Structures are given as structure tokens and as C-alpha cells.
Amino acid sequence: MKLIDVTVPLDARVPVYPGNTPFTLEAIKRIARGDSSNVSTLHMSAHSGTHVDAPRHFFDAGPAAEALSLELLLGRARVIEIASRAGVGPDELAQHDLSQDVRLLIKTHNSRLWASPRFHPDYIGVTEEGAHYLVDRGVKVIGVDYLSVEQFKNPGAPAHHVLLGAGAIVIEGLNLRDVQPGEYEMFCLPLRVVGADGAPARVVLRGN
Ligand SMILES: [Zn+2]
Numbered sequence: 359m360k361l362i363d364v365t366v367p368l369d370a371r372v373p374v375y376p377g378n379t380p381f382t383l384e385a386i387k388r389i390a391r392g393d394s395s396n397v398s399t400l401h402m403s404a405h406s407g408t409h410v411d412a413p414r415h416f417f418d419a420g421p422a423a424e425a426l427s428l429e430l431l432l433g434r435a436r437v438i439e440i441a442s443r444a445g446v447g448p449d450e451l452a453q454h455d456l457s458q459d460v461r462l463l464i465k466t467h468n469s470r471l472w473a474s475p476r477f478h479p480d481y482i483g484v485t486e487e488g489a490h491y492l493v494d495r496g497v498k499v500i501g502v503d504y505l506s507v508e509q510f511k512n513p514g515a516p517a518h519h520v521l522l523g524a525g526a527i528v529i530e531g532l533n534l535r536d537v538q539p540g541e542y543e544m545f546c547l548p549l550r551v552v553g554a555d556g557a558p559a560r561v562v563l564r565g566n
Contacts, residue, residue: 540565
């Protein structure tokens with residue numbers, strides 16, 4: 359039972375979505391400075407690194423991070439690989455049998471972008487039609503391998519609206535570089551931050 363950690367490390371090198379708070383670990387107390395212990399303060403966006411989006415991200419009345427279903431966040435997940443650099447749409451998704459899948463993680467070229475601390479706006483996102491395709495097939499958890507499920511600056515953020523509006527959970531910021539397509543058991547545990555539109559998560563896959 360091999361465990362694969364698909365969480366990106368949170369450090370000063372983690373790319374930041376434009377406009378979001380960069381991740382920093384601020385030293386409040388340090389033994390090296392004569393304090394009795396080491397204590398830090400974390401500064402970060404709710405959407406830093408590997409994280410979930412709650413419906414609250416785009417809907418004021420939607421559930422926030424603390425209300426996300428653990429039943430959905432834990433369980434069998436399928437990893438598919440999509441070679442398109444243009445976007446994840448119905449044509450790309452139709453090449454995979456998703457009829458049994460509640461949880462789907464989409465591996466793309468994006469996973470290679472984590473090697474760079476710079477934010478890459480040319481990452482691959484899910485199109486509006488792709489989002490409808492997933493919802494229509496009963497997928498409830500969609501994981502992507504860069505900082506947004508949305509194509510960069512797509513007006514109106516249709517993929518977010520379609521997915522979160524349907525009650526799906528979006529996991530963003532996965533690193534799937536070392537993951538082969540196939541079935542896994544997924545453990546995705548976002549922090550229980552009350553009222554948050556998103557929450558950092560540790561995500562681990564267990565192979566069969
Ligand atoms: Zn997000």
C-alpha cells in the first residue's frame with residue numbers, strides 16, 4: 359500500500375495566485391534568539407498551495423469550508439491524464455469512462471509547473487462545458503493540478519459557478535507529477551476553518 363503525497367509544500371517558493379496573500383512563516387519566538395520555544399505565525403490565503411474551494415467561494419449563502427462532507431473528501435478516486443494544453447473540455451473528458459466516479463483528479467502538464475516558484479498564467483483549466491460534463495455525469499469532487507480549476511481570467515468564472523453551484527467540491531493545487539493514471543484511495547482533509555471560502559488541505563493517495 360504505497361502512499362503518495364500529492365500536497366505541494368507550503369514555503370516561500372510556493373506560487374501564489376495573483377492578488378492572493380503570499381505564504382510566509384513569521385518567527386514570533388525563536389530559541390536561537392533566547393526565547394523558551396519556537397513559535398511562528400502563518401500568513402497565507404485560504405487558497406494557498408493545495409486547498410479546497412467551498413461553495414462559499416462564489417456563493418455567499420453556500421456552505422463554507424467547515425461544512426464540507428468528509429464522506430466526499432475520503433474515498434475511491436480516479437486519476438486521469440489529459441494531454442491538451444488548451445483546456446479540459448468534454449472532448450478530452452469523453453475519452454475516459456467516468457460512469458463509476460464520484461471523485462476525479464485531472465493530471466495535466468500543470469503538475470510540471472510546480473518546479474517553478476513563479477505563477478504561470480498559461481496553466482490548463484476546466485472549460486465551462488467541461489464543468490457541465492462532469493456535473494452531468496455525477497462527479498462530486500474534482501481535483502486539478504494547479505492553483506485554479508478555472509482557465510486564467512475566464513470572465514464570469516463559469517467553471518467555478520457550475521461546479522460549486524452544483525454542490526461539488528473542488529480541490530486545487532495538487533501535484534500529480536508522480537501519479538500514474540488509475541484508481542486510488544484518496545484522503546483529503548481540509549482545515550476546519552469556520553466561514554472560510556477555501557481551506558488548505560493535506561491530500562494523500564493510496565495505491566492498490
Ligand atoms: Zn481556490
